[in-house]
Amino acid sequence: MDFFSRLGSAVIALFNIMGTAIFELVRLPGRIRRAASGLREGLSRVEVDEIRDKIHDTTRTIGERIPVQRDEEVREILEEARNHDIRIPEDDAPIIIRTPQFDPAEKENAVLKLQITASLFIIISIVYVFNFISILVFLPAALLLIVLLLYILYRQIRVMYPGDFEAYRDFFLMYVAVGVVIILVSGNSALTMAFPFVFFPALTTLLFAVIAVAAVFLIFRVRYVRDYTFGEVIEAGENTSYVRVDYDIRSNVKPDVYIVENNGFHVEVHDTVKLAVEGS
Numbered sequence: 001m002d003f004f005s006r007l008g009s010a011v012i013a014l015f016n017i018m019g020t021a022i023f024e025l026v027r028l029p030g031r032i033r034r035a036a037s038g039l040r041e042g043l044s045r046v047e048v049d050e051i052r053d054k055i056h057d058t059t060r061t062i063g064e065r066i067p068v069q070r071d072e073e074v075r076e077i078l079e080e081a082r083n084h085d086i087r088i089p090e091d092d093a094p095i096i097i098r099t100p101q102f103d104p105a106e107k108e109n110a111v112l113k114l115q116i117t118a119s120l121f122i123i124i125s126i127v128y129v130f131n132f133i134s135i136l137v138f139l140p141a142a143l144l145l146i147v148l149l150l151y152i153l154y155r156q157i158r159v160m161y162p163g164d165f166e167a168y169r170d171f172f173l174m175y176v177a178v179g180v181v182i183i184l185v186s187g188n189s190a191l192t193m194a195f196p197f198v199f200f201p202a203l204t205t206l207l208f209a210v211i212a213v214a215a216v217f218l219i220f221r222v223r224y225v226r227d228y229t230f231g232e233v234i235e236a237g238e239n240t241s242y243v244r245v246d247y248d249i250r251s252n253v254k255p256d257v258y259i260v261e262n263n264g265f266h267v268e269v270h271d272t273v274k275l276a277v278e279g280s
Contacts, residue, residue, distance in 0.1 A: 102160050104246050108255050110156040111247050114149065114168070118175035121145045122209075125179035129186040129205055146176060167224040167250050174219070178212040185209075227278075229253045231260075233271045241267055243275065251277045 121142060128138040149172060158165045185208040229251040231243035240259050247255045260275060267273060 104244065104255050107160045107246050110152060110160060111168075111249070114152050114157065114172050117145055117149045117152065118172045121149070121176055122179045122182070125182045126205075126209070129182055142179075149173075149176065164248070164250055167220075170224070171216070171220050171249060174216040178209065178216060181212045182209050224250050225252070226250050227276065229275050229277055230272055231258070231275055233267050233269055233273060236267050236269055236271075237262070241273075243273060245275070253277060 124133070124138060124141050124145070127133055128135070153165075153169055153172065157168045161168060182205060186205045229245055229248040231245040233241050234244050234257065235242040240261050242257055243260045244257050245253055245255060247253070258275075260273075265273075
């Protein structure tokens with residue numbers, strides 16, 4: 001009997017909770033209307049002119065602080081602009097920096113320097129792993145190459161390729177990571193002896209290097225590779241045009257002048273056009 005008594009009490013309590021919830025749901029629209037009405041009455045008593053004056057004073061104070069701001073990022077942008085002869089207004093007007101037109105050879109040279117620097121870092125990492133150079137030679141050389149890589153990335157590539165800077169940065173920094181992986185693998189006997197050719201641990205190191213390079217290309221391809229690029233029309237024709245394309249790491253396009261079909265589009269000299277890339 002005690003069991004059925006407790007069961008009956010539980011059922012009654014459950015229905016009591018359900019009934020309370022239903023009544024609260026029925027009353028909810030009325031409470032919302034009353035709350036909205038009270039909010040409108042409160043807002044109607046607020047001095048609109050006072051709010052407008054406060055907003056004006058606040059924006060004026062912010063406007064006075066902006067011209068004298070000198071945070072690190074703004075200083076870097078202004079310094080880069082001055083280094084590349086980009087005119088900066090002296091008044092308090094907003095600063096608008098246009099990307100300058102770099103010579104294609106200059107841009108290609110910057111990318112080439114990046115490739116050489118990253119390749120040299122991997123090479124000296126492998127040379128160090130095989131004990132051809134001591135750590136006293138490796139550390140300064142590696143540090144110098146990393147500093148040079150970062151300098152080219154942030155002082156040249158970021159200005160020359162502002163839209164694709166993240167792709168260049170991640171690609172070449174991943175190459176540095178490959179060199180680090182090679183060193184870590186070579187110093188871990190558990191990894192170098194994990195494969196059948198345990199008598200040739202150097203082959204294990206090279207295998208990990210190949211896997212790391214393949215992973216870099218795969219990650220980059222998934223995240224950044226695209227099937228189009230951009231170019232500048234240097235000669236416009238009725239059916240075809242000559243388009244100059246700079247090096248594009250995301251579509252793997254080499255700098256050159258290409259003959260492109262207009263496909264019914266009207267283009268003029270110096271227009272920037274979007275080009276489809278096959279097999280990227």
